[in-house]
Amino acid sequence: MLHLCGKPHFRYSCLMFLVWVFQLVGLNSGFGLDSGLNQSLTYIWPLPCEHTSGNETLTVNPALSLSIIGHGGSFRILREGFRRYKRIIFKFSSGISVSRNSRRIRSLYDISALRIIVKSGSDELKLGVDESYTLFVDKTEGKSIVWETIIEASTIYGALRGLETFSQLCAFDYTTKSVQISRAPWYIKDKPRFAYRGLLLDTSRHHFPVDAIKSIIESMSYAKLILMHFLSRYLHIQNCGMVLTQNGSAIPSRMRVELSGIHVMAEVDVPGHAESWGAGYPDLWPNATCREPLDVTKNFTFDLISGILSEIREIFPFELFHLGGDEVNTDLWASFVLTDCWNKTRHVKQWLDKNKMKPKDAYRYFVLKAQEIAISKNWTPVNWEETFNAFAKNLNPRTVVHNWLGPGVCPKAVAKGFKCIFSNQNVWYLDHLDVSWDEVYYAEPLEGIGNASKQELVIGGEVCMWGETVDTSNVQQTIWPRAAAAAERLWSTEEALSADNNSVLQRLQYFRCLLNRRGVQAAPVTNYYARNPPSGSGSCYWQ
């Protein structure tokens, strides 16, 4: 159970070893309470890189205090995060206490303070920001009965991940009516396996109220997902605290996602999937009956894309921007969105002939021009894999290729030096309801890529919640718990997980109940179809 996380933390390696031995003893002594849950499992999701634990049970003071040690930077985000987690941790013990034992308990808290040490003063949220942290719940050296909780991290975002882990160690005990940490002392050293751990939310097929989106972002932070891929193809509706009006102007109303440490990547999918644009500006359609892909001939088309991208640059500070480019088939009969529409429209056809282009050339022309616009706004373009499959050589070398059609694309993309995001639809499309939690869990983004330097080009993966059959009423239970399965794949190292194959279902069921307790409508884990109701009465912990 001792997994090494790159360089071992030298100062604590001795302590770790002792604790490890200690833990082995602790494990054998058994914890079995009434519940049938295996108390010896580590109920932290996703599983940390390295951890050791002991066999003591500590109580945590509801008036837990925070001290932050670090240079520069503003710790506003961290303080806000601490408050947020305090609400989560002490949800059950706050309020009026009429417990007969309460006075006695109050004087006996083992943990009353949390210390966070942040090494870097920067609070910039970039892709690849250092999210590593070390979490101790330990006795102070020298004094024998003082327990200390310390989170050490390079950045505040690492500290936020550490807070999440800390909150998962805390559990309300109904007998003593206090929040407890069992199996102390804890030593956890953790960092993500991939920098990009995403969830796509499609707000185009169904509208989600802003509050619903906020809840999803909050729930993502529980599973240490870091990126919401936000897709809105309908320009005339508003989303995400942002109003895109028909003249292409956008007004931010500050969705403070940085508080959860989560990026938001916007997608403007061109040239296909854009019929709705023309509802306000019919000029964007090749003609009134043939509406997709967007008219490639007009400057107005690209002016508008450029206008939109400038307008929303401030709202989406994240460095990646998704330009779509999917499902524009240049082959007439195997098509979803036909470029045939271009062939059929007179002025477009003329333009194609004049420029000696076939529709597929115009498709390339369109995608590359959109890429140029994005790069000029200081964005790194992301495109769905069709663009790579059709004209890999012409793609801007900074392009991030977003896989979806099936397995095997990332190996090809990284072989040509492109970065890649794994979203193989057979396993990571959440709208495929018949994909079970374990198929999601055992999907491997690096499959077929042996070379370590090529592996690094796979920046991560993303589960996709397409919106045809989800709306506000059922989006949470379609996302969860399966997104959590992918989240662990993306966060935890293979070494950390290899020791844990037998307990993963139990741990995921526990995490699903944790989501439920925190107000997230995660569905039962083992149902054959995702988001189905429980099959009968029973405990959350075994359904």
Place this chain on the structure above:
Amino acid sequence: MLHLCEKPHFRYSCLMFLIWVFQLVGLNSGFGLNSGLNQSLTYIWPLPCEHTSGNETLTVNPALSLSIIGHGGSFRILREGFRRYKRIIFKFSSGISLKLGVDESYTLFIDKTEGKSVVWETIIEASTIYGALRGLETFSQLCAFDYTTKSVQISRAPWYIKDKPRFAYRGLLLDTSRHHFPVDAIKSIIESMSYAKLNVLHWHIIDTDAFPLEVPAYPKLWNGAYSKWERYTVEDASRIVSFSYYLAWCTAGIHVMAEVDVPGHAESWGTGYPDLWPNATCREPLDVTKNFTFDLISGILSEPPTFVIFYLSLSFTEIREIFPFELFHLGGDEVNTDLWDSFVLTDCWNKTRHVKQWLDDNKMKPKDAYRYFVLKAQEIAISKNWTPVNWEETFNAFAKSLNPRTVVHNWLGPGVCPKAVAKGFKCIFSNQNVWYLDHLDVSWDEVYYAEPLEGIGNKSKQELVIGGEVCMWGETVDTSNVQQTIWPRAAAAAERLWSTEEALSADNITVLQRLQYFRCLLNRRGVQAAPVTNYYARNPPSGSGSCYWQ
């Protein structure tokens, strides 16, 4: 569109008439924007008793101010500002008291002040703060965000709304035994109830499957919980109840009626106290012979922190003025004394030697013992100053012996309330064919057109039907899907229970559109209400599209 709420409010009748004329003009001028929504409909759910509207569109200041005029009681006064023209003015005449049948009527005006020509005023008049809360809910439904001007607007002003509930008891049953719901999930449900003006949460805490509630006097009872985490402390229970009454007092004002279902449906009790089982293999109904059984019931019913005295532990001064909810549900269902037609067999009593002995000694058949048990539980409840509610089986089996104060809770089918009120009992309507929300194939309109007073012609008998309740039994709902199983169908029942038949009769054609609008309103407020017209409740939407037509 002008429906009279029994006695017309004399002072305003003239004004009403004027506005009514005004409205007629407004309606004909039409409102059609791009949305396909019929702007001339009154999107208030449940529909008020009486309302008139005009054709002006007003903007509402986000810094809306509140002034309260009233005597007695203590109000937490919120002072905010109303930009441009408006303020909300509350007028009450009495203090806090949330009893069943508390006056929930209110009058809501959004009108130009007489004399000054451009000053608009919003006034809510109510007898009690609970009426004012209902009025506030209505006011919130009049306000809608306009995406073009980016402001909150009230269209079709001036408004005059006079409203009061048709039934005093408008309930939702939540079953926390078959699946455990975290406290926050319950609070969300309570909050959402207030949007539809439901006012009783029937908390079916305990059943055969699990005993999640802490009873300090009998600390082993909650060993019957599913796991060491799926429990409710007394603090949780009091938090849920006080939340219903106070913490969200701006929106709630909801009773919590607890249910302790005896003698059947109680197997989980014996996990901590096996003595309650007739024997180790035959565990329901509870052992009728032992004093311990009744001592324990008495202990639960008098458990101070849980249901009664926790009010006193809260620090608000006004709490002392509050009466805890007067009804207590004692279950009594599905104890069949006929061996072969049974869910929970009293046969268990026959099979257990000491119980059989006791029956013989007391010259009782199992069905007599069932009656004995129910009546004894009723006595205990009454001695604790509660009015007992029992499922209809008790009435069907021994109506004559039931305490006359008993409220009969219908569920098996139609026609029970007419019989119960004929014998002078109060009745709650929950016909399972229409108001059991776990019946997923009951469509919104079957829920909607169910009539609690069906078969009761006599007016004085009608008054004995105190209301109705939709029941969310927990076998296939847990935290992940309870909201979309409850909503939007519970809203259909909520309008039936709130709005008068006269108010609704003019509205038969638009009800689906209005319900779809209300479902989207629930969504916007964070409630996971499912699409309205799906064949099976809580199914996903069938494809892409707007909330307003799915």
